[in-house]
Amino acid sequence: MTHSRPHDHSLAYAEDDLGEVDPVPFTQRAAPDGTGVLVSGTCPRCHGRTRTLFPWAIPGTGGKGLLDLVRGRRPTGASATEPDPLSEEVHFCECGHAHPQGPPDTRYRGCGASWRMSR
Amino acid sequence: MTAHADRRWAELARELEFTTLPELRRQAEGWRTGLTGLTALLAVLVLLKGRDDLTALPDWARNTATGLVLSSFVLLLIGTLLAVRAAHGTREEEILLGGQALRRWTEREVYRVRRALVLATRCCVLGVVLVVGAVVLAWVTTGSGPSHLVKLRTGTGVVCGELVGADRREVTVRTEADGVVVARQATVVSMRPARSCAAMP
Ligand SMILES: [Zn+2]
Ligand SMILES: [Zn+2]
Numbered sequence: 001m002t003h004s005r006p007h008d009h010s011l012a013y014a015e016d017d018l019g020e021v022d023p024v025p026f027t028q029r030a031a032p033d034g035t036g037v038l039v040s041g042t043c044p045r046c047h048g049r050t051r052t053l054f055p056w057a058i059p060g061t062g063g064k065g066l067l068d069l070v071r072g073r074r075p076t077g078a079s080a081t082e083p084d085p086l087s088e089e090v091h092f093c094e095c096g097h098a099h100p101q102g103p104p105d106t107r108y109r110g111c112g113a114s115w116r117m118s119r
Numbered sequence: 120m121t122a123h124a125d126r127r128w129a130e131l132a133r134e135l136e137f138t139t140l141p142e143l144r145r146q147a148e149g150w151r152t153g154l155t156g157l158t159a160l161l162a163v164l165v166l167l168k169g170r171d172d173l174t175a176l177p178d179w180a181r182n183t184a185t186g187l188v189l190s191s192f193v194l195l196l197i198g199t200l201l202a203v204r205a206a207h208g209t210r211e212e213e214i215l216l217g218g219q220a221l222r223r224w225t226e227r228e229v230y231r232v233r234r235a236l237v238l239a240t241r242c243c244v245l246g247v248v249l250v251v252g253a254v255v256l257a258w259v260t261t262g263s264g265p266s267h268l269v270k271l272r273t274g275t276g277v278v279c280g281e282l283v284g285a286d287r288r289e290v291t292v293r294t295e296a297d298g299v300v301v302a303r304q305a306t307v308v309s310m311r312p313a314r315s316c317a318a319m320p
Contacts, residue, residue, distance in 0.1 A: 088219055
């Protein structure tokens with residue numbers, strides 16, 4: 001099985017899109033301090049343990065339309081239902097290891113791989 | 120959606136984690152500026168209200184003009200709020216910030232801002248049109264008749280017109296039909312203010 005293999009530290013950084021991967025080695029749970037949802041598992045490329053926090057935050061400008069405000073209606077969309085980052089988001093390796101030939105300023109410290117979870 | 124775009128969205132989402140507070144402050148500043156503009160609008164309305172120009176109008180014209188000005192004020196108010204909302208956003212509930220969530224949120228927000236801008240434009244144009252309508256109406260109807268209309272009943276008949284003067288000997292009324300009419304006080308049966316001379320018996 002992939003998640004039993006050791007973390008390949010010598011693997012060169014590459015922005016590989018791995019497509020859909022098996023969701024079994026991954027879990028998502030609310031962060032202990034309530035700041036967001038933590039998705040953790042094993043990177044399908046470098047096999048390191050990867051943890052990504054999806055925080056609750058106010059994005060950019062905007063929000064309820066004035067008409068929504070008048071009607072007292074909550075906007076529909078992601079916020080109206082329980083968020084499910086595991087299956088809705090694209091995931092990036094955050095094994096924490098600076099893989100060789102990686103960019104110095106990447107937002108995701110890992111091997112560069114990205115993937116989605118198949119349902 | 121390409122893998123490269125997904126990565127860009129995810130990186131943007133991660134950057135936003137650190138800009139939430141400055142963003143809120145910027146929004147607050149935008150709203151403050153917009154509300155200052157609204158205060159100016161209110162001041163203009165109070166100024167208009169303070170003028171007594173409208174009292175010279177006939178009832179129907181005064182009511183219509185007042186209605187037009189009030190409607191236009193409401194429209195301009197809504198238009199301004201919508202424009203401020205489009206430019207600076209409103210207070211937003213939090214979303215679970217990830218690249219895809221941010222992408223969906225942005226698509227919705229772009230739609231909402233566009234709609235707010237279209238509505239704001241319509242409100243402002245219509246508001247200005249109504250104000251112009253009120254001014255034109257006031258202009259047209261004010262020019263149609265003099266003030267201080269009286270209905271003067273004398274021993275020989277009734278005249279209606281603008282009161283020019285009255286002293287111990289005579290009363291002077293300027294009428295549309297008969298020009299200036301001078302009636303001696305001794306012949307005056309009654310004199311009453313009149314709203315209009317149009318419905319003369
Ligand atoms: Zn790794
Ligand atoms: Zn990896």
